[in-house]
Amino acid sequence: LNKTNCDVSNNVNSLINRWNGRAYTQRFYDILEKRKTLPVWHQKEEFLKALKDNQTLILVGETGSGKTTQIPQFVLETLELESRDKCNKYMIACTQPRRVAAMSVARRVAEEMDVNIGEQVGYSIRFEDCTSSQTVLKYLTDGMLLREAMTDPLLGRYNVIILDEAHERTLSTDVLLGLLKEVQKNRPDLKLVVMSATLEAEKFQGYFCGAPLMKVPGRLHPVEIFYTQKYEDDYVEAAIRTVIQIHTCQPPGDILVFLTGEEEIEDACRKIKKEIGNFGDSVGPALVVPLYSTLPPAMQQKIFDPAPSRLMPNGPAGRKIIVSTNIAETSLTIDGIVYVIDPGLAKRKVYNPRTRVESLIVSPISKASANQRSGRAGRTQPGKCFRLYTEKSFHNGLQSETCPEIQRSNIANTVLTLKKLGIDDLVHFDFMDPPAPETLMRALELLNYLGALDDEGNLTRLGEIISELPLEPQMGKMLVVSPELNCSNEVLSICAMLSVPNCFVRPRKAQKAADEAKARFAHIDGDHLTLLNVYHDYKQNNDDQSWCSENFVNYRVLKSADNVRQQLACIMARFNLKLCSTDLNSRNYYINIKKAMLSGYFMQVAHLERTGNYLTVKDNQVVHLHPSSRLNHKPEWVIYNEHVFTSKDFLRTVTDVRGEWLIDMAPHYFDLVNFPHCEAKRVLEKLYKKKERKADINTKKLSFRV
Ligand code: ADP
Ligand code: MG
Numbered sequence: 293l294n295k296t297n298c299d300v301s302n303n304v305n306s307l308i309n310r311w312n313g314r315a316y317t318q319r320f321y322d323i324l325e326k327r328k329t330l331p332v333w334h335q336k337e338e339f340l341k342a343l344k345d346n347q348t349l350i351l352v353g354e355t356g357s358g359k360t361t362q363i364p365q366f367v368l369e370t371l372e373l374e375s376r377d378k379c380n381k382y383m384i385a386c387t388q389p390r391r392v393a394a395m396s397v398a399r400r401v402a403e404e405m406d407v408n409i410g411e412q413v414g415y416s417i418r419f420e421d422c423t424s425s426q427t428v429l430k431y432l433t434d435g436m437l438l439r440e441a442m443t444d445p446l447l448g449r450y451n452v453i454i455l456d457e458a459h460e461r462t463l464s465t466d467v468l469l470g471l472l473k474e475v476q477k478n479r480p481d482l483k484l485v486v487m488s489a490t491l492e493a494e495k496f497q498g499y500f501c502g503a504p505l506m507k508v509p510g511r512l513h514p515v516e517i518f519y520t521q522k523y524e525d526d527y528v529e530a531a532i533r534t535v536i537q538i539h540t541c542q543p544p545g546d547i548l549v550f551l552t553g554e555e556e557i558e559d560a561c562r563k564i565k566k567e568i569g570n571f572g573d574s575v576g577p578a579l580v581v582p583l584y585s586t587l588p589p590a591m592q593q594k595i596f597d598p599a600p601s602r603l604m605p606n607g608p609a610g611r612k613i614i615v616s617t618n619i620a621e622t623s624l625t626i627d628g629i630v631y632v633i634d635p636g637l638a639k640r641k642v643y644n645p646r647t648r649v650e651s652l653i654v655s656p657i658s659k660a661s662a663n664q665r666s667g668r669a670g671r672t673q674p675g676k677c678f679r680l681y682t683e684k685s686f687h688n689g690l691q692s693e694t695c696p697e698i699q700r701s702n703i704a705n706t707v708l709t710l711k712k713l714g715i716d717d718l719v720h721f722d723f724m725d726p727p728a729p730e731t732l733m734r735a736l737e738l739l740n741y742l743g744a745l746d747d748e749g750n751l752t753r754l755g756e757i758i759s760e761l762p763l764e765p766q767m768g769k770m771l772v773v774s775p776e777l778n779c780s781n782e783v784l785s786i787c788a789m790l791s792v793p794n795c796f797v798r799p800r801k802a803q804k805a806a807d808e809a810k811a812r813f814a815h816i817d818g819d820h821l822t823l824l825n826v827y828h829d830y831k832q833n834n835d836d837q838s839w840c841s842e843n844f845v846n847y848r849v850l851k852s853a854d855n856v857r858q859q860l861a862c863i864m865a866r867f868n869l870k871l872c873s874t875d876l877n878s879r880n881y882y883i884n885i886k887k888a889m890l891s892g893y894f895m896q897v898a899h900l901e902r903t904g905n906y907l908t909v910k911d912n913q914v915v916h917l918h919p920s921s922r923l924n925h926k927p928e929w930v931i932y933n934e935h936v937f938t939s940k941d942f943l944r945t946v947t948d949v950r951g952e953w954l955i956d957m958a959p960h961y962f963d964l965v966n967f968p969h970c971e972a973k974r975v976l977e978k979l980y981k982k983k984e985r986k987a988d989i990n991t992k993k994l995s996f997r998v
Pocket of ligand 1: 330353354355356357358359360361362396397400596622623624625626627
């Protein structure tokens with residue numbers, strides 16, 4: 293990086309886009325004018341000089357100052373200029389914690405550069421690679437960069453790596469920070485830019501031994517904050533009420549509402565539309581748009597549509613109302629927001645290493661998050677933020693910062709990745725904030741039980757294959773084992789279906805019909821096999837879209853399951869894992885599938901007690917089958933895919949298994965010496981005795997024959 297005096301405007305004078313040889317479109321010039329007003333543009337020279345002089349740089353700036361969209365382009369220009377003389381290849385990576393952000397930002401930048409997405413600018417997220425051999429700027433999730441490091445430990449293809457949204461402190465970003473610090477020792481040419489929205493900047497600086505910190509001054513307008521007088525117990529209802537009040541009484545300006553998840557958001561959008569509809573023409577037209585991670589890309593783009601215009605020349609102004617998860621907190625910048633409604637909650641991952649349960653729980657956000665949220669109201673003009681909690685609870689009830697994800701997650705997958713990267717001494721790995729020792733122990737224990745790590749903690753051959761599969765280790769194990777049980781076709785389909793969002797649709801107006809449709813897919817042995825039925829029927833009907841809508845399953849979701857399946861099949865082929873099936877008419881067809889699942893999920897088993905309750909095996913927690921489960925005959929033993937905590941402790945995606953299989957397939961886990969006293973233990977004891985007797989009889993038979 294030795295030429296810093298390049299400028300897009302010089303190249304613009306040429307009228308020809310150097311990336312593809314086409315003339316620039318008018319849209320390019322329009323966007324360019326907007327880009328030039330972004331705060332980071334005023335620090336372009338300073339930034340490029342600092343990057344030239346340092347191996348690592350920390351860049352801090354308000355959300356919306358242009359970090360994510362502009363900084364990678366600045367770097368790109370410099371690299372492009374350099375390579376003109378030397379004809380060398382170059383590439384930039386810019387990580388994002390969220391898939392939605394990686395896709396959306398890549399699209400925007402492609403538009404800014406006037407190129408097609410996937411050509412010079414692309415993105416890569418789990419199960420979707422939108423890049424090509426021409427790609428020089430790649431937006432990717434932090435998890436994907438970590439995966440790339442597994443095959444290319446020095447990340448040799450990149451000249452500059454930008455870790456964006458570092459303040460989010462996701463598990464993968466934290467691991468990348470430590471990893472890249474190591475990699476840089478071996479690659480003095482590798483430049484690293486750590487970007488974050490305010491806060492914790494000094495902490496990053498300390499971690500990178502005093503790397504220079506560059507601050508992009510924000511241009512926030514004042515935001516007036518309002519609190520409620522008393523505690524609101526129905527925050528969704530309170531949020532909707534506030535939206536209606538703003539829309540009917542406040543001057544023009546768009547509204548951003550923070551809620552916690554897909555269902556809640558869709559529900560709120562519907563209610564807001566309905567209530568605004570009741571006012572008729574006396575209020576302005578409203579565009580109500582949801583935003584959450586599983587929203588299809590075309591719908592995600594809608595958040596950038598302008599507010600609708602007035603219906604009559606002198607009528608009330610139109611308004612855009614966005615109802616979003618915390619994606620809109622810092623990851624995506626939406627212009628024109630003047631009002632923010634913040635119930636102070638978010639869905640957050642929590643992990644209890646003692647019970648080994650990781651769940652998403654709606655919990656209070658931190659003060660830092662609350663301030664980020666209110667900041668969204670003051671981007672373009674003075675704004676207002678309505679906090680749906682009391683001022684006292686803001687000051688006394690909220691933590692000042694969100695705890696990093698590594699301290700509230702199950703880290704089995706991370707440990708496996710690190711082992712694969714050759715980092716054996718996890719205790720001394722340079723984590724910015726290390727995981728709790730108990731969490732690390734649990735992860736090692738799980739991987740050892742699965743056979744991914746041997747008793748010395750070294751990666752086994754099995755572990756190596758599992759680490760290359762973009763699945764949680766338990767699921768990876770069941771897939772790797774499935775060819776031996778002659779059911780890899782089916783297990784692969786199940787893995788694919790478990791890797792995409794819920795495929796069942798249940799429209800409010802047709803709930804009964806939807807439930808009936810779902811019942812037709814139901815398999816008596818449980819939800820995994822029900823998913824398999826859906827996938828098989830979908831394929832038998834030739835991926836037909838109208839078949840999907842008639843049967844209340846989501847076409848887009850099934851299509852992506854099909855795509856995921858193909859990608860996993862490619863990885864299996866690489867390891868010579870063959871695709872095979874047991875004869876459908878054989879009584880072993882479903883037994884084999886269930887055994888394969890058990891080989892991965894034997895640590896996620898629940899036992900039905902005489903009281904009628906399920907208890908998780910070994911942890912003895914009372915759990916309930918989730919109402920969405922198709923398993924209604926209450927089998928004695930079940931394996932489950934997820935343990936979620938909402939109104940109760942629920943098991944989601946459950947399948948009936950047999951007690952005998954537990955002791956046959958995982959005797960090392962079901963050794964009764966380390967077992968707490970419970971009904972399950974007594975049943976297992978009997979099963980072990982029965983097995984011994986059988987073995988005795990068999991040997992006797994054998995000796996008899998001899
Ligand atoms: P930062 O990373 O500092 O938060 P960004 O680079 O994401 O800032 O955004 C800079 C500006 O780019 C935003 O203010 C917004 O106006 C614009 N922008 C970003 N993405 C889009 C998009 N998909 N459509 C329209 N405008 C966008
Ligand atoms: Mg950004």
